[in-house]
Amino acid sequence: MRARFVAGGLVVAVPLLLALLGPLFAGDPGPRAASFTLGGGHWLGTDFVGRDVWRQVLLGGRSVVLVALAATALAYLVALPLGLAAALTHRAWLEEVLMRPLDVLLAVPSLLMILLVASVVTPGAVGLALLVAVVDIPDAARIVRAAAAEVASRPAVEALRMQGETWWRTAVGHVGRSVARTLVADAGVRFTGVLYLVATAAFLGVGVAPDAADWAVMVDRNRTGLFVQPWAVVVPALLIVALTMGGNLLADAALGKRRRT
Amino acid sequence: MTGLASWTARRLLLGAAQTAAVVLLVFALTEALPGDAAVALAGDQPDPERIAAVRKALDLDRPAHERLLEWAGGLLHGDFGTSLASGRPVSTYLTGGFGPTLLLASLTLVLLVPAGVGLGVLAARHEGRFTDRLVSSVTLGVYAVPEFAFGVLLTTVFALRLGWLPPTAVGYGTDLLAHPSALVLPVLVLLSRPVCSLARLVRAGMIDALASPYVAQARRHGVTGARLRYGHALPNAIAPAAQQLARTVDWLLCGVIVVEALYVIPGLGTVLMNAVAERDVPVVQGLAVVFGVTAVVLNLGADLVVRRFAPRAEVAA
Numbered sequence: 186m187r188a189r190f191v192a193g194g195l196v197v198a199v200p201l202l203l204a205l206l207g208p209l210f211a212g213d214p215g216p217r218a219a220s221f222t223l224g225g226g227h228w229l230g231t232d233f234v235g236r237d238v239w240r241q242v243l244l245g246g247r248s249v250v251l252v253a254l255a256a257t258a259l260a261y262l263v264a265l266p267l268g269l270a271a272a273l274t275h276r277a278w279l280e281e282v283l284m285r286p287l288d289v290l291l292a293v294p295s296l297l298m299i300l301l302v303a304s305v306v307t308p309g310a311v312g313l314a315l316l317v318a319v320v321d322i323p324d325a326a327r328i329v330r331a332a333a334a335e336v337a338s339r340p341a342v343e344a345l346r347m348q349g350e351t352w353w354r355t356a357v358g359h360v361g362r363s364v365a366r367t368l369v370a371d372a373g374v375r376f377t378g379v380l381y382l383v384a385t386a387a388f389l390g391v392g393v394a395p396d397a398a399d400w401a402v403m404v405d406r407n408r409t410g411l412f413v414q415p416w417a418v419v420v421p422a423l424l425i426v427a428l429t430m431g432g433n434l435l436a437d438a439a440l441g442k443r444r445r446t
Numbered sequence: 447m448t449g450l451a452s453w454t455a456r457r458l459l460l461g462a463a464q465t466a467a468v469v470l471l472v473f474a475l476t477e478a479l480p481g482d483a484a485v486a487l488a489g490d491q492p493d494p495e496r497i498a499a500v501r502k503a504l505d506l507d508r509p510a511h512e513r514l515l516e517w518a519g520g521l522l523h524g525d526f527g528t529s530l531a532s533g534r535p536v537s538t539y540l541t542g543g544f545g546p547t548l549l550l551a552s553l554t555l556v557l558l559v560p561a562g563v564g565l566g567v568l569a570a571r572h573e574g575r576f577t578d579r580l581v582s583s584v585t586l587g588v589y590a591v592p593e594f595a596f597g598v599l600l601t602t603v604f605a606l607r608l609g610w611l612p613p614t615a616v617g618y619g620t621d622l623l624a625h626p627s628a629l630v631l632p633v634l635v636l637l638s639r640p641v642c643s644l645a646r647l648v649r650a651g652m653i654d655a656l657a658s659p660y661v662a663q664a665r666r667h668g669v670t671g672a673r674l675r676y677g678h679a680l681p682n683a684i685a686p687a688a689q690q691l692a693r694t695v696d697w698l699l700c701g702v703i704v705v706e707a708l709y710v711i712p713g714l715g716t717v718l719m720n721a722v723a724e725r726d727v728p729v730v731q732g733l734a735v736v737f738g739v740t741a742v743v744l745n746l747g748a749d750l751v752v753r754r755f756a757p758r759a760e761v762a763a
Binding site: 189192288289290292293294295296297298300301302303304305377378380381384385388389390401404405408411412415418419422423425426429430431432433434437 | 460463464467468471472475476583586587588589590591592593594595596598599601602606613695696699700703704707708718719721722723725726727730734737738741742745
């Protein structure tokens with residue numbers, strides 16, 4: 186497990202550092218060269234409109250990572266109160282009203298929802314984060330509810346209630362704190378899932394400009410030149426693979442640690 | 447049996463509610479958005495003529511609930527409306543893209559089960575040893591990778607460097623079966639994520655089953671090898687995996703859209719992406735209903751089958 190932790194950390198460090206610090210080192214955009222060329226002072230060649238690929242790589246990670254982070258945080262922001270309320274209420278009908286609609290929503294394929302909205306409006310980066318968060322809420326709320334329901338059935342909660350503690354102290358002070366550990370582990374897994382969705386949506390052209398500096402957009406737009414100049418596709422694709430793969434290895438290692446303690 | 451009967455009734459009810467929700471959601475997301483839908487749909491430079499044409503084609507002057515009822519009523523007897531872009535009935539779009547998508551999905555499903563179960567059993571047999579660690583790490587890693595990134599790398603290696611396989615299905619039309627080499631990469635990419643999740647679940651279930659008292663008893667009776675693993679342990683390990691298999695339908699539908707875009711296969715995913723780009727709302731609605739209802743029905747079917755064979759398994763309904 187320790188080996189997996191280290192391996193995951195190493196694999197995810199390269200794309201993550203590049204995504205967060207890359208824009209600082211990108212420098213000025215040089216003059217545009219011919220499309221899909223190699224050499225000529227361009228370390229990784231040029232892309233479909235003649236921009237330097239290395240510079241695009243430095244710039245292109247930030248949007249993917251930030252949109253995914255924002256979407257994960259937003260999903261929890263809604264799912265946390267929803268799940269806690271459903272787990273702690275004594276009114277069966279309230280739990281049904283809160284959770285049943287989510288069961289129904291879970292059946293709709295997530296990418297489909299995003300494409301549906303994209304057919305009517307053109308979402309920007311913020312819109313994409315919102316959309317992905319909405320799609321992720323049902324599953325996140327179910328996890329929160331399951332974790333909180335388990336804690337809420339413990340004798341400690343019963344004792345708090347009999348002492349006459351307020352709902353707020355019981356829900357946030359005790360149950361909320363007890364489930365935090367489970368949720369931190371779940372957040373890692375959820376983040377990689379969100380990363381998958383954000384990158385796939387960007388690849389399909391949702392939430393990004395057609396010439397945006399974004400790893401997923403680079404893979405899509407430079408595909409036409411794959412046979413002439415593969416680096417413009419292979420480098421961003423490898424970075425996305427490393428980011429998602431390493432992220433999942435790391436999240437799983439963290440999950441295993443929590444389970445044992 | 448009354449427990450089973452009432453559970454089945456509740457599960458069927460949930461399925462019906464989910465189907466209704468899909469239809470409602472598709473309508474709400476595409477037509478009931480705030481603002482004037484006609485202006486949004488007319489494109490980047492809306493001229494009054496185009497706006498008026500869109501408004502007339504979609505009947506936007508009538509109240510939303512009337513349009514919803516009429517559209518949903520049409521769906522019931524297979525009338526999906528007509529395309530905004532071409533004026534052709536939406537059903538011709540559906541039948542046109544159906545073949546390649548069905549071929550891709552069924553090929554993937556046929557290969558998915560033996561590959562996932564095989565890998566899972568292999569890892570469980572060698573629990574804790576090198577093979578297990580290798581299979582577990584690889585499945586865990588690949589499981590999170592978006593299809594497009596994985597697919598592009600496979601294309602670079604097998605089509606560009608080695609030249610073994612065609613890079614796309616361009617020029618083969620809808621008759622893909624006649625060109626099996628063009629199908630290898632798309633199916634491989636579609637398999638990547640579901641195989642990993644299935645293998646991980648089968649591994650976990652097999653490890654539990656192999657350590658259980660009834661398998662120990664079978665061992666004492668002299669049952670060994672493949673018969674012990676596949677005849678005794680596997681059936682009990684498979685129930686949670688079968689349920690997960692239905693959940694992966696979601697991924698498969700998403701995967702099909704990406705893979706068709708990546709390998710230029712003229713299936714339903716490509717039709718959907720073209721319609722999204724052209725803002726052809728009736729076509730998008732029709733495809734979304736087909737995709738959404740397929741997901742609901744397959745999930746329902748899997749839950750019913752699992753409940754029938756493993757009544758102890760917890761199935762939410």
